[in-house]
Amino acid sequence: MTLSVCYFMEREKPIRFPSQQIRIATENFTNFLGSGGFGSVYKGVFSNGTLVAVKVLRGTSDEN
Numbered sequence: 198m199t200l201s202v203c204y205f206m207e208r209e210k211p212i213r214f215p216s217q218q219i220r221i222a223t224e225n226f227t228n229f230l231g232s233g234g235f236g237s238v239y240k241g242v243f244s245n246g247t248l249v250a251v252k253v254l255r256g257t258s259d260e261n
């Protein structure tokens with residue numbers, strides 16, 4: 198029981214992607230989907246085929 202809860206929580210941890218990988222997936226933020234209160238959203242595809250929506254938070258830079 199405890200183990201399965203831990204496993205679940207482990208799976209729920211945020212995944213950190215290098216900015217380079219995000220840039221490649223979004224083809225350098227070419228496919229603009231729309232913008233919301235916190236920033237712009239871009240379409241991306243990871244090399245394994247996973248389709249993602251990437252939000253660039255307003256007021257942040259891509260330095261990190």
Ligand SMILES: Nc1ncnc2c1ncn2[C@@H]1O[C@H](COP(=O)(O)OP(=O)(O)OP(=O)(O)O)[C@@H](O)[C@H]1O
Nearest residue numbers: 230231232233234235236237238239249250251252
């Ligand atoms: N998964 C998605 N697929 C397609 N388009 C998306 C997706 N997520 C966001 N968008 C597009 O980006 C726009 C902004 O999305 P966002 O999630 O920022 O909206 P919001 O909830 O209004 O904003 P916020 O959460 O910043 O207040 C949407 O209106 C939509 O056009």
